[in-house]
Amino acid sequence: MTPVSSLKEKTVNAMKWSYLSMFVGLALQLFFAAILSRLLTKQEFGVWAIAAVLQRFGQFITDLGIGRAIVQKAKLTEQDIRAGFTAAMLLGLLTTVLAWLVAPAASRFYPDLPNLTTVFRGYALVYMLSSGIIISSSLLRRALNFKPLVRAELTSYAIGHGVIGLGAAYLGYGTLSLVVSAIAQAVIQLALLYSATRHSVKPVFNWSAYQGLLSFGVKATAVSLLEYLSSILDTLIIGKLYSPVALGAYSRTFSTLAMPATNFASSLSRVMAPSFSAVQNEPERLRRAYLSGLRAVAIVISSATGCILIDAPEIVKVMLGPNYLDSITLMQIFALYIPFAVLTNLSAVLAEATARLNVKIGIQAAYLVTLGLAFWLTYSLGGRVEEIAMVLVGTSALRSAAFAVVARSIIGGGGRQIALTYGMGALYFAGSALFTAAVVFSLRSLNLPLPVLFIAEMALGLLVVASVVLLGPPSELQTMARAAVQQLRGRLINSTG
Secondary structure, X not given: OXXXXXXXXXXXXXXXXHHHHHHHHHHHHHHHXXXXXXXXXXXXXXXXXXXXXXXXXXXXXXXXXXXXXXXXXXXOOHHHHHHHHHHHHHHHHHHHHHHHHHHHHHHHHOOOOXXXXXXXXXXXXXXXXXXXXXXXHHHHHHOOOOHHHHHHHHHXXXXXXXXXXXXXXXXXXXXXXXHHHXXXXXXXXXXXXXXXXXXXOOOOOOOHHHHHHHHHHHHXXXXXXXXXXXXXXXXXXXXXXXXXHHHHHHHHHHHHHHHHHXXXXXXXXXXHHHHHHHOOOOHHHHHHHHHHHHHHHHHHHHHHHHHHHHHHHHHHHHHHOHHHHHHHHHHHHHHHHHHHHHHHHHHHHHHHHOOOHXXXXXXXXXXXXXXXXXXXXXXXXXXXXXXXXXXXXXXXXXXXXXHXXXXXXXXXXXXXXXXHXXXXXXXXXXXXXXXXXXXXXXXXXXXXXXXXXXXXXHHHHHHHHHHHHHHOOOXXXXXXXXXXXXXXXXXXXXXXX
């Protein structure tokens, strides 16, 4: 049994580092995205969207759930680590070869997207580098040691993307600049993460060493693959049935909004997964941890997206530029999608941490089929990309409800608390949207310069989120936030007195 104070202290510390990474990374992403949107065309973003889909697909083969098995395994041995690293490297090599061979076929399937073969083969080089990162990052996550992870992520993003990637885009490399960015980030992360763990790289070829990892890992990969196929289904359909410009606008708008939300969910799940796993055999602690986390996430993400719904025109104008003014409605639709995606993520992490993978597979398979049929029906009826986005919101809401039912069965009750939390999230969404609208509509009537209005809206959004965290219902996040405020206040008093 893990001591309560030890696990809580490690989890809180890990959460601090994880969210430091998220907030700093978000600031960098917003800044870099605004620059990149002015350096690449919509068609180039369309090429990138399809190439990135294919590249991420290969990541599942490269990992095969090994990293997640390292985190989840109750007792980890040196042989497990060696077997995980050996498997990851072999799978990375296999995936690189397969990607290189498949690239021309992908290009023929999307004939309107130029240079797709070259871009996809460039992305394939990342597979081998990613293979070397898997074990190091998983060992750090398992130990809830997020400081080295945060350093590696922020350093690789700032240098690999902010300097090297954007530099390549400025020099006219187009979509290839994103390939250069991905390779540079992987190289930097590999060097920094391995230096933090120094795990054994000695290969092992005894089949029994792999059985424990792969029995969990293969199922985890099946879940991830279904989740991934669901997440890129709209991109694949729009890329095939709509114009490259429509794909570029859709994917760029979605990534601008979903990227911060995905980082928020990832920052939460990579901390909660090892925390849930550590208490998976202690029902009461598991129940408290899940309900507290769900409440905090629902309040924060719902309040933030309520602000985004109102601020969408300025977000598009500043982050995407004047060529994307027709994407404002898309931005607002995607704002409705985010709360369901993030809340689903937490319940899915609970299911994985307690090894309920079969039910995850069932829900994701049903979601994938439903989503595909709904997308095809929408297109057949003449729907535009905005209608495709609305379908995404509706089906995501159904999936979120299904995972909430699963979470209730895992923690042994709590259905009423879960339902109230979802309802609370809806109220905070509506409240933050109404409050933001009252302030923002007044500011717009003053005809303020766009940069001033955008900064005012961002400050208002931070104020709204900070207020609901500090003054809302009790949660671990509120405790952490109030402690941070007290520490900051103490430092200010000491510095002035």
